[in-house]
Amino acid sequence: MTDRGVKQGDPTSLRLYDQTAQDAAAAVIAAYSTSFGMASRLLGPRPRPHVRNIYxxxxxxxxVVDGPAxxxxxxxxxxxxxxxxxxxxxxxxxxxxxxxNLIVHAFAATARECGIGSELIAPFFVSMREDLSTTQHDAASHDAYVYGSAEVVGLMCLQVFVNAGMGKPVTPAADLVDGxxxxxxxxQDVNFLRDRSHDEAALGRDYLAATSSRGEVLDRIDGDLAAAAAVIPLLPTDCRRAVTVAHDLFAELAARLRRSTSETGRIRVPDPVKLAIAARAVVGGTPRGGRG
Structure with missing residues (x-):
């Protein structure tokens, strides 16, 4: 993010506006996600503000689609x-x-620097609109929704990991894209399982009913986590710890969902376990496999 030649001390500078936009993005994340906030703090200073801007x-x-509106x-x-x-x-x-719009301004600065274009942005908004009209998904609509609502967000973050502060954006390697x-x-599938009762009761949505059994969903989650774990060590060093923490938090959630006999209580990872996961990543631990 550049100041386009303005003076740093000028209270009307673009630098100040950019920083205020970044601060607004950080405030949104702090308010809505303690787990993500913890993981993002382990990012290096190069990618950290950009990932916050995306989220x-x-x-x-x-x-807009999940209740407040x-x-x-x-x-x-x-x-x-x-x-x-x-x-x-x-x-x-x-x-x-x-x-x-400060949040849009922050995201746009990241998109410009890191090469995030409409090929990733448009599918995200398609999935958001889907929440306003589709209440039950089949296998095909589930896959399309997950791509737009979650996979492209991972791809946006990958653009940051590879390109932030590096000059002209490049295309990430195919194995990193798949991961x-x-x-x-x-x-996303972990969230669907964990929040299923709430989604049905409060929002009238079921993302999984027509796709596969609970066990099959968990098997798919484990396979996806294992595939992602294999490529996390290939990420830039200032990104690996944070992505490892996020990966391992969801691996822990998946393991607890597999052990749970209830589909109504919301499964969570206790704070001491979160801290242990973070500590393991800080000292260089590799991502755990899909199964807990």
Whole structure:
């Protein structure tokens, strides 16, 4: 992220605006995800603000379809229009380098520096709109939804890992692309299983009913986690610890879901276990396999 030649001490500088946008993105993540916040702190200073910028935009879009907009009295059509506007503002901000929406401004700066384009952004917004109209998924719609809602987010982060601070963006290696997609898919399927009761009761959605049994979903998660674990050591060194923590937190969740006999209580990883997972990554531990 550059200041385009403005003076650092100028209170009206773009540098100050960029930093304020980054701070806003960091505040969104701190408010919504303690686990992600813990993992992101283990990123090096090169990729850390960019990953926060990505997740802040993702979080804001997700909130449009997951309750707050409806609680404010918006209809599905009005929520869809807001998503349309947010997507277009994102493209416009990437093109012009500025947005009055601080979260969009932060994301656009990351997209410009790291080579994140509409091929990744558009599928994400497609999946967000899907939440406004689809209540039960079959295997094909599940896979399309997971690609847009999770796999492309992993691919955006991979663009950051490879390109942040490096000049002209390059295309990541194919094995890293596959690992990023499979890690994103595993994260999403874990969330689907863990939040199934809430999604059905509060949102009227079932992402898994017509796709496969609980055991088959967990087997798929384990396979995706194992594939991702194999390529995490190939990531830049300032990214590996954080991705290992995120991977291992979800591997632990998957293991606890497999052991659980209840489908109503929300499974979580206790704080002492989270800290142990983080400590293991800090000292250089490799990602654990898919099964706990």
């Amino acid at each position: 802040a935009l993702v979080r804001v879009a997700d909130e 409806a609680a404010a009295g918006l209809s599905p059509d009005e929520a869809r229009a807001i998503l349309d506007d947010l997507e277009q503002e994102t493209y416009d901000a990437i093109e012009r380098g500025f947005s009055t 990023a997609r499979r890690l994103g898919a595993a994260f």
